[in-house]
Amino acid sequence: MTADSPAEAGWFAGLEPDDPEAAAAAIAEETASEPADWPKLAVEAGFASDAEEYYDRLKEATTVATREAVERAERADDRQLVHAVRTMDDCQRTANELAERLAEWAGTVDPDAGAGVEYARAIVDEDADRDGGVDHPRIVSLAERVVALADEAEALREYVERETPTVAPNLAALAGPVLAARLISLAGGLEPLAKKPSGTVQVLGAEDALFAHLRGHASSPKHGIIYTHDAVRGTHPDERGSAARAVAGKLSIAARVDHYSGERKPELEAELEERIETIQSRTADDESGESGGDDE
Amino acid sequence: MSELPAGVERRQFDGEERLATQGEPVYGEPTNEGWRAWNPNRSKLGAMLSLGMEAGLAGGDEETVLYLGAASGTTVSHVADFAGPTYAVEFAPRPARDLLEAADSRPRLFPLLADARKPERYAHVVEHDVDALVQDVATRGQARVALENRRFLADDGRLLLAVKARSEDVTRNPGDVFADVRDELSKGYEILEYRRLDDYHADHLGIVARPR
Numbered sequence: 001m002t003a004d005s006p007a008e009a010g011w012f013a014g015l016e017p018d019d020p021e022a023a024a025a026a027i028a029e030e031t032a033s034e035p036a037d038w039p040k041l042a043v044e045a046g047f048a049s050d051a052e053e054y055y056d057r058l059k060e061a062t063t064v065a066t067r068e069a070v071e072r073a074e075r076a077d078d079r080q081l082v083h084a085v086r087t088m089d090d091c092q093r094t095a096n097e098l099a100e101r102l103a104e105w106a107g108t109v110d111p112d113a114g115a116g117v118e119y120a121r122a123i124v125d126e127d128a129d130r131d132g133g134v135d136h137p138r139i140v141s142l143a144e145r146v147v148a149l150a151d152e153a154e155a156l157r158e159y160v161e162r163e164t165p166t167v168a169p170n171l172a173a174l175a176g177p178v179l180a181a182r183l184i185s186l187a188g189g190l191e192p193l194a195k196k197p198s199g200t201v202q203v204l205g206a207e208d209a210l211f212a213h214l215r216g217h218a219s220s221p222k223h224g225i226i227y228t229h230d231a232v233r234g235t236h237p238d239e240r241g242s243a244a245r246a247v248a249g250k251l252s253i254a255a256r257v258d259h260y261s262g263e264r265k266p267e268l269e270a271e272l273e274e275r276i277e278t279i280q281s282r283t284a285d286d287e288s289g290e291s292g293g294d295d296e
Numbered sequence: 297m298s299e300l301p302a303g304v305e306r307r308q309f310d311g312e313e314r315l316a317t318q319g320e321p322v323y324g325e326p327t328n329e330g331w332r333a334w335n336p337n338r339s340k341l342g343a344m345l346s347l348g349m350e351a352g353l354a355g356g357d358e359e360t361v362l363y364l365g366a367a368s369g370t371t372v373s374h375v376a377d378f379a380g381p382t383y384a385v386e387f388a389p390r391p392a393r394d395l396l397e398a399a400d401s402r403p404r405l406f407p408l409l410a411d412a413r414k415p416e417r418y419a420h421v422v423e424h425d426v427d428a429l430v431q432d433v434a435t436r437g438q439a440r441v442a443l444e445n446r447r448f449l450a451d452d453g454r455l456l457l458a459v460k461a462r463s464e465d466v467t468r469n470p471g472d473v474f475a476d477v478r479d480e481l482s483k484g485y486e487i488l489e490y491r492r493l494d495d496y497h498a499d500h501l502g503i504v505a506r507p508r
């Protein structure tokens with residue numbers, strides 16, 4: 001790299017022409033203080049037979065280098081997701097708690113006091129209209145905080161919905177972006193999630209229930225946060241354990257694919273769907289004698 | 297009106313005449329018989345050409361271009377459509393993913409994930425004496441970036457620079473920011489033409505310059 005000959009400083013210096021991986025590494029890691037007539041020098045050095053072939057090789061090397069860098073960066077983005085989804089839950093929970101407090105307080109001045117974030121929104125809107133409503137500056141101000149927190153939670157949800165598919169495309173497709181982000185958050189990142197056995201993924205978020213079970217107070221928990229997955233919720237309670245196991249299994253595979261290769265594998269969704277249909281048909285068969293319908 | 301580079305034409309799209317190049321569409325722009333409309337509202341270089349600025353681009357396979365701030369490839373894809381070897385430098389990985397896609401169908405568009413403030417990180421890849429240095433990096437120190445990258449430009453090449461006032465200082469008057477940028481730029485360039493791009497991009501200045 002420090003040789004006098006300028007050709008030594010080109011990205012192609014010392015490379016075999018048919019080694020795009022090494023070429024990509026050279027693109028990403030080498031440096032030069034000044035540019036030069038690289039196409040000409042590469043041909044002179046025998047790296048390519050002419051400028052066209054040189055550009056073809058450059059194209060391949062820059063594409064591989066950029067793709068690798070992009071993928072590395074995207075994998076690292078799971079930290080952002082973890083913070084975003086935790087903050088989203090904190091904002092939502094705090095908004096709800098404060099909304100309760102608000103309803104209690106407002107009940108002392110407003111005979112029609114409602115409840116929840118919705119009521120906080122009503123107070124804020126009425127205040128903007130300036131006709132009637134709650135005439136107490138501290139209560140109105142509190143209502144504004146509640147609304148702002150709820151709005152922030154919503155904005156964070158949109159962020160999570162947008163970002164999760166780039167960080168973990170398969171997991172996001174199988175679990176939905178928010179549940180996928182929650183699983184990544186509970187595991188402490190995409191890599192730790194990818195390394196967990198599916199039995200652990202099945203009970204992630206059910207730690208309280210798991211400890212109660214270990215202390216002998218309760219039956220073994222069948223599902224953690226993946227309980228919120230449609231495939232589990234939509235399955236008859238008798239078969240929910242099987243459904244949770246099937247979902248956890250596929251989500252674990254999805255997390256591994258996302259972490260190790262990042263490629264999208266749509267067949268995972270089809271496989272899960274098929275498995276869930278089989279599980280659900282067991283209970284449907286049992287009931288078909290009576291109703292035939294499969295609504296809840 | 298200045299002459300358009302070879303490979304850039306005014307064409308009809310839905311009864312409206314627009315700039316266009318030939319290539320695969322990239323950002324949902326309308327197409328017509330292999331031509332894709334070049335939207336000046338989404339491209340500063342497109343705005344500069346639409347406004348008739350004398351960009352000094354010839355077009356054709358021999359023309360080499362270094363493009364700084366390629367983002368997801370909106371503008372640089374049009375450049376690669378009409379020019380020859382085109383080096384696209386972008387700093388952020390996320391848009392670079394889309395840039396890769398835009399580059400897929402363009403064999404002489406080379407994507408580089410690098411910081412335009414550190415030219416030594418790509419001087420071993422980008423050839424010298426490029427005919428055009430196009431710069432649209434929304435970062436502080438835009439004049440300095442152009443000066444740092446002057447080393448790539450041929451003596452008779454052109455710098456085509458879009459300056460975003462808000463990237464330098466959100467509180468200052470854009471006119472003052474532009475004056476300072478032109479001032480600093482003249483340490484290494486002779487400014488041939490400059491023009492506000494407000495018709496298409498609020499608080500942006502387009503500059504055409506050549507190395508001195």
Ligand SMILES: C[S@@+](CC[C@H](N)C(=O)[O-])C[C@H]1O[C@@H](n2cnc3c(N)ncnc32)[C@H](O)[C@@H]1O
Pocket residue numbers: 338339340364365366367368369370371372385386387388391410411412413432433434435
């Ligand atoms: C306004 S956008 C460019 C849009 C693009 N030129 C187009 O018209 O299609 C500015 C881009 O500059 C990039 N950028 C900012 N600082 C940079 C730097 N130091 N080096 C390279 N790119 C940078 C940003 O990531 C962003 O994608």
